[in-house]
Amino acid sequence: MKTILIVGANGFIASQFKKQFMHKYNFINLSHHPQFSHLTLEQLELQPELLKTIDYVINLAGANIGDKRWSSSRKECLIQSRIDTTRRLVTLLNQYQPQTYLLSASAVGIYQPDQENTEFNFIDYKNYANFSQELTKQWELEVQKYTGSYLIARFGVVLSATGGAFPKMLAPFLKYVGGQLGTGQQYFPWIALPDLLDILEIKLLAQSRGIYNLVAPQLVTNQELCKQISELWQRPNWLKLPAWVIKLIFGQMGQELFLNSLIVKPQKLIDEKYTFLYPEISSCLQAIKSKQI
Secondary structure: OEEEEOOOOOOOHHHHHHHHOOOOOEEEEEOOOOOEEEEEEHHHHHOHHHHHOOEEEEEOOOOOOOOOOHHHHHHHHHHHHHHHHHHHHHHHHHHHHOOOEEEEEHHHOOOOOOEEOOOOOOOOOOOOHHHHHHHHHHHHHHOOOOOOOEEEEEEEEEOOOOOHHHHHHHHHHHOOOOOOEOOOEOOOOOEHHHHHHHHHHHHHHOOOOOOEEEEOOOEEEEEHHHHHHHHOOOOOOOOOOOOOHHHHHOOOOEEEEEEEEOEEEHHHHOOOOOOOOOOOOOHHHHHHOOOOO
16 A cells, blocks of 8 residues: 655545545555644654655645734745745755655646636746746745756636635625625636546656646636526525725735636646536535535
């Protein structure tokens, strides 16, 4: 049985990955805080011989980018939890286990708004249009320092009934105050949790390299998403929050996460003929409502 070092082991995606594949792999958990059956990065640095027992590394480290307003201290937390953790992890791997395969998370926030983006778009890592780009570009640069084989997975918003962003998105509708954000015309890159987990394991086993967009093939606007949530949960879709209100409440985070339009395609997965379990938002939402995902 292969062994996976999973970084950010307490996070939603990591927890779901372990739950789904616990019968297939041994997991070594790496977390920010010391706890039973989890290592901290500091502990790993003191006993790097543990890396000799590892076949794969999945790096899912990072505080939730949409959890709190982006104050200076919150931005520092987001940077440290992603960039500093990845830098130290890559340094350890390069020194003690450079043949281990590394699969590292990133995000579609690296892309320019209002244009079609695939994995083949040129990324200028030296220039940042906003904080999301600065964060993801610096994060990916740390991964690129690894001398072994690696894959960078750019996640869209992962949808599930059990955690992540969707319960927060659904909450206003359940309270009868749901509605679109801004103009509603901004595109929303998303992926169903089962597809994300399936793709991660496929790429792990194949030891695929390079960049992959982990998003569903269907492009959906915020307006379309709100309409489908409203109809499926039989709740009104009336409270349309103008952009200025969102910026007032959420600041820079509101602009970048809620109002920027990101058009992202999973071109490599399409080229490889990957069959999505939930290629359309309607089937994904129906599965969420019935608690299937």
